Amino acid sequence: MQENQNPAPEEAQQSQEAEASPEAETLAADTTETDAAPSLEEQLQQAQLLAAEHHDAWLRAKAETENIRRRAAEDVIKAGKFAIEKFANELLSVRDSLEQTLAVPEPTLESIREGVELTLRNLSRAFEKSSLVEINPDGQKFDPHQHQAMSMVPSDLPANTVVQVFQKGYALEGRVIRPALVAVSQGKDA
Template identity: 65%
Template sequence: MSNTENPQETLPASETPVDPGVEAATAPAAEDHTDKLPSIEEQFRELELQAAEHHDAWLRAKAEGENIRRRAQEDISKAHKFAVERFAGELLAVKDSLEAALAVPEQTVESFKSGVELTLKQLVAAFEKNALNEVSPAGEKFDPHKHQAIGMVDSEQEPNTVVTVLQKGYTIADRVLRPALVMVAKGK
């Protein structure tokens, strides 16, 4: 091959012809690239601003969390304080009935008994509305979670069966408020 066919093949690398337009385009680009990079001080200021923003957001979130916690504690306190309010409202009618019965100047046994029965119905209705349920376990198997055994008696029933209920128990929303006092059958 001769030098005239492909001049670039024979020229050394340092003598390779360069297009002047390409050289002019690449030189300013390199200078522009270094001019566009922010200085370390500018980067540091920008990072400080971001850190301050994050710190401020964290402080606000922390304060909001504390406010939520405080409000929840206040709500719990109010719930404890006023939880009995609905039930107390129901009991006011029972108290009014008892006071009215005592205010009657001439009472007969029958009128007194019917007044007490009506008052008891009001009380039972108030209990039912507030999930206060009676536990009367006569004939049931003894359950130490719901019953309190006072003693054991001889009986024809199976051992550990409730024979007599001395005092009814009560649950409120499936939680024992007062266990039933019972007598339990002895084993044979």
């Protein structure tokens, strides 16, 4: 019976040695680390959630961009429709002046002249506020970007000098919208 009692302590000792061996420690460490780290399924689920969040953010950004584009297009259309509003408001005083001139019960030449002068001042003020500048090149050198020569005339002035303005030109914000119609000097030699 003693032999049966001896092997039992040897088996117990071997199992204690197996538990204490480095391989057993590595296995035990691996199982505790994997218990702490997320499994592949959990990692996949987290990645899918993150992808869904990014997709949602992308959709929102895309929708916002489309809304901004649509609003900008509407603003351009409105700007085109109402760009003349400021100028139109300025022209109202011109019309009022004309109506007042015509409303005089017994107009005289003097009252009509005063009404026309008032109207011209109001129109000049409207042009000035709207950056509409008159081009009156009388006596200046001919500039094909601002003037349109209607004829060339003999003159004592140097060649290519504006000697007569048939119709004034106008520029809006520096851009010629109507060139001045002019007669240009041929010069002394011609």
